[in-house]
Amino acid sequence: MEELQIKTNSKQYPLLIGSNILTELPSLLKKMKGKISKIMIITDDTISNYHLQSVLEILEPVYKLTSFIIPSGEKAKSFDYFYQCHTHALKEKLDRSSFVIALGGGVVGDLAGFVAATYMRGIPFVQIPTTLLAHDSAVGGKVAINHELGKNMIGVFYQPEAVVYDVSLLKTLPEAEMRSGFAEVIKHALIKDVDLYHWLQKNILSMSDLQEKKLEHVILQGIKVKAEVVAEDEFETGIRAILNFGHTLGHAIEAELGYGKISHGDAVAVGMLFAIRLSERHYNVDLFQSSFITWFESYGYPTNVLKELNPDLLIERMKRDKKSVEDKIRMVLMREIGSVEVVEVEESLIRLLLEEACHG
Structure with a gap:
């Protein structure tokens, strides 16, 4: 496993990369400031079939969890699914001590990051990329949804707390x-x-x-x-x-x-x-x-x-x-x-x- 520090004016955070490193998640989260009241995992209906259960099994002994599954593809980067994610977070009583985990590719990362940035004016999130494309989108804090007149037109800059890049997750990609x-x-x-x-x-x-x-x-x-x-x-x-x-x-x-x-x-x-x-x-x-x-x-x-x-x-x-x-x-x-x-x-x-x- 290698660690790279991502440095910006607003934040410095670790990027971990290696094979079969999801087991590092609990220890990584324990290093975060303050107690985590609950974690909401946002993923899509393709990735959930492959990897959601593994992440749940790793985190369940330590944290209260909830998950929300969106459709795969760009159509999920919409007002509708953005609103649905917020509704789920409110129903599950996430608070300002809660975390969001983005488990997926660029679409999931962009949407989940924008949800985290705007829920209660901002709660922390962690990126777990599951695609090669997400090596670009998971780093740098650009989070957004699409408008029918333009891609990524509604969003903010909001840095994650960490990026965990387990390359073994990419084996299922077509x-x-x-x-x-x-x-x-x-x-x-x-x-x-x-x-x-x-x-x-x-x-x-x-x-x-x-x-x-x-x-x-x-x-x-x-x-x-x-x-x-x-x-x-x-x-x-x-x-x-x-x-x-x-x-x-x-x-x-x-x-x-x-x-x-x-x-x-x-x-x-x-x-x-x-x-x-x-x-x-x-x-x-x-x-x-x-x-x-x-x-x-x-x-x-x-x-x-x-x-x-x-x-x-x-x-x-x-x-x-x-x-x-x-x-x-x-x-x-x-x-x-x-x-x-x-x-x-x-x-x-x-x-x-x-x-x-x-x-x-």
């Missing part, structure tokens, strides 16, 4: 889910870690290579990039926006297709390829986008999905992105591998390249 999470690993490499980029190209030739020590390595290295950025800019007033590389178009694709029709990682992968192409035109450099397309296709990313979509509708979605200012689209662009920045981009250029991708 390949599509691993691929979705791996897109965020690629993102972390491209924005800030050239060594990780070269390591991925050499060592991860397919999703089947994401096993044991290699899996732990990509998770830890990806989290280190995220942690470094978050330590510098907790509330996304500056550099933290680079973590949205590929997300401006990626989120637009998710919303336009309908949440859940394409995985977050698949959409972000397409968004990164578009951002690389846009970077080539904006900076007048050759980033060898065609080689990135070949690399992404080797993992199974749907690089042709833009052909199904309308450029005008995508642009309108992109204008609602949180980085946009006064209806101007701002995107994370790449000068070179490992070096990116947020740039205001001419809508005409975005439209031209989208039309090439959508109709080409």
